[in-house]
Amino acid sequence: MMEVESRRIRRFGIQRNNTLLPLHVSSSANHTRNTVSCWYCDYKISSFNKPLFNYGRRYARFLKVWFSIGVGFALSVLLGVTVILLWELARAMHLCGGSNRLGSLTSASLFGFSPMLSGFRLSLADAGYIFISTIISVVVHEVGHAVAATSEGVQIEYIAVFMAVLFPGALVAFNYELLQTLPHLAALRVYSAGIWHNAVCCAACGLALFLLPLFLFPFYSSGHSPMVLNVPPTSPLSGYLAPGDVILSVDNVPVRNAQEWLELNTLTYNIKLNNVNISQHTGDVPIVNRMKGYCVPSFTMEESKITETYQDACPSELTSFVKVSCSYNITLDAGQNQTDLLNKPRNMYCLKAKDVVKLNKCGGHWGPDVTNGSGCTCSQDEFCLAPVQEPGLVWVEITYSSPSPECSLHERNRFSASETSGLKETNCDGTFIFVGDVISMAHSIQLTSYQPRLGLKLVAYFPNLLERILMWTFHVSLALALLNGLPVYFLDGESILEATLSHFTSLSPRKRKKVLRLCLFGGLFISIIGFFQELL
Numbered sequence: 001m002m003e004v005e006s007r008r009i010r011r012f013g014i015q016r017n018n019t020l021l022p023l024h025v026s027s028s029a030n031h032t033r034n035t036v037s038c039w040y041c042d043y044k045i046s047s048f049n050k051p052l053f054n055y056g057r058r059y060a061r062f063l064k065v066w067f068s069i070g071v072g073f074a075l076s077v078l079l080g081v082t083v084i085l086l087w088e089l090a091r092a093m094h095l096c097g098g099s100n101r102l103g104s105l106t107s108a109s110l111f112g113f114s115p116m117l118s119g120f121r122l123s124l125a126d127a128g129y130i131f132i133s134t135i136i137s138v139v140v141h142e143v144g145h146a147v148a149a150t151s152e153g154v155q156i157e158y159i160a161v162f163m164a165v166l167f168p169g170a171l172v173a174f175n176y177e178l179l180q181t182l183p184h185l186a187a188l189r190v191y192s193a194g195i196w197h198n199a200v201c202c203a204a205c206g207l208a209l210f211l212l213p214l215f216l217f218p219f220y221s222s223g224h225s226p227m228v229l230n231v232p233p234t235s236p237l238s239g240y241l242a243p244g245d246v247i248l249s250v251d252n253v254p255v256r257n258a259q260e261w262l263e264l265n266t267l268t269y270n271i272k273l274n275n276v277n278i279s280q281h282t283g284d285v286p287i288v289n290r291m292k293g294y295c296v297p298s299f300t301m302e303e304s305k306i307t308e309t310y311q312d313a314c315p316s317e318l319t320s321f322v323k324v325s326c327s328y329n330i331t332l333d334a335g336q337n338q339t340d341l342l343n344k345p346r347n348m349y350c351l352k353a354k355d356v357v358k359l360n361k362c363g364g365h366w367g368p369d370v371t372n373g374s375g376c377t378c379s380q381d382e383f384c385l386a387p388v389q390e391p392g393l394v395w396v397e398i399t400y401s402s403p404s405p406e407c408s409l410h411e412r413n414r415f416s417a418s419e420t421s422g423l424k425e426t427n428c429d430g431t432f433i434f435v436g437d438v439i440s441m442a443h444s445i446q447l448t449s450y451q452p453r454l455g456l457k458l459v460a461y462f463p464n465l466l467e468r469i470l471m472w473t474f475h476v477s478l479a480l481a482l483l484n485g486l487p488v489y490f491l492d493g494e495s496i497l498e499a500t501l502s503h504f505t506s507l508s509p510r511k512r513k514k515v516l517r518l519c520l521f522g523g524l525f526i527s528i529i530g531f532f533q534e535l536l
């Protein structure tokens with residue numbers, strides 16, 4: 001961003017004073033200025049000119065080595081994004097038969113859309129995290145330009161923080177004439193410093209995230225189970241979980257952190273979609289194959305047995321169950337398809353879910369400690385029954401713990417009856433059943449992987465706040481480095497490409513200018529095509 005001011009001056013021919021900005025500004029001089037318009041406002045600061053210049057000159061030898069490494073990295077980024085742009089052009093013209101997944105991942109990263117965030121809905125809190133992370137990333141970028149310039153003896157005119165429409169940013173203004181007199185390699189160090197510092201910021205955020213449990217260890221415990229921070233009223237888990245509760249397991253699989261909570265529910269949903277629920281039909285007895293089941297005594301089954309279709313077979317306070325097969329083979333009669341199988345009358349069992357979940361587990365898709373899927377694991381006088389689920393809905397058993405001293409009284413008043421959920425309570429621990437869209441359910445609550453050792457509710461939010469800021473700063477800083485590496489007008493890629501052509505080629509100024517314009521126009525054109533492809 002540092003070239004914006006200087007290039008505006010050069011392209012429109014505004015006259016400037018050739019003298020350098022004095023190091024010692026008089027007390028009567030204005031250290032701040034501002035510009036305001038209908039879509040743009042900025043705040044220019046000159047108070048940091050002297051400290052930054054003194055720092056750059058004092059450590060000039062070390063900084064030149066540091067930013068020389070940045071030159072190599074910036075050139076690698078420029079080459080990498082150029083390859084991505086060419087790939088995008090080939091995809092747009094249908095010239096390559098490569099994987100569309102590769103193209104979508106590269107373009108998503110290039111234009112600042114992380115693949116892991118695709119389909120993710122931003123909340124108001126996330127918008128705040130992005131705003132803070134953008135400010136941090138932009139400041140790191142511009143400080144890199146400023147320190148690199150001062151290490152080369154170029155003084156800063158001012159640092160500006162601006163808001164263009166709703167997007168924050170910053171820029172550093174230099175004496176352009178003095179910058180033009182620098183050797184090409186020195187200028188290249190200045191131009192590459194922003195991208196290099198954003199890359200270092202990404203590495204620092206990644207390292208901080210990795211070491212965060214160690215940093216927070218004196219005050220927080222981690223690696224055990226995630227703790228609930230917030231349950232919005234619109235969440236399907238509202239009334240079943242409360243702030244301070246600790247989620248212990250999902251379908252008997254231990255949950256050690258907030259990320260595993262999301263991964264386990266996503267895995268459960270994928271298993272549900274990729275496997276057949278009803279695979280066999282023997283006489284009038286339906287058999288559900290490869291499902292989560294419970295060992296139900298035979299006398300209970302006789303009392304609850306009915307013969308009906310799947311739709312609305314049981315009263316609202318009861319849940320429909322059918323037998324689970326111990327076999328993994330799909331056997332259908334000649335000319336019979338699974339639609340016909342679903343529409344035929346069959347034996348079903350209407351049971352109370354809150355009573356069933358207290359029984360031993362059987363069937364597949366539970367945790368590895370319960371069953372390996374090779375048998376029903378029930379005694380001779382029991383049968384393995386699995387709940388009947390509507391398409392798109394998943395049965396999930398969630399175990400939690402409420403560590404607060406007053407949880408016993410709180411537990412008695414918290415839960416209300418539900419058509420799809422059953423519950424068993426043991427003092428401050430409990431298990432409840434959720435039936436529905438587990439993906440939306442998993443994202444509907446706010447969890448933290450860190451539990452405060454002091455038990456204070458206010459400090460429980462700090463690790464989550466810090467973790468989110470580090471995560472978003474990593475992504476925003478990465479996007480800023482890649483975007484500024486694009487060979488397009490008004491970004492760092494333009495200046496880096498110009499200085500590279502001047503330093504590493506023997507082209508005449510006229511030919512170099514033509515090559516530069518061709519590269520910048522081509523990069524801008526392909527970038528626009530790739531951007532609109534992502535939108536569409």
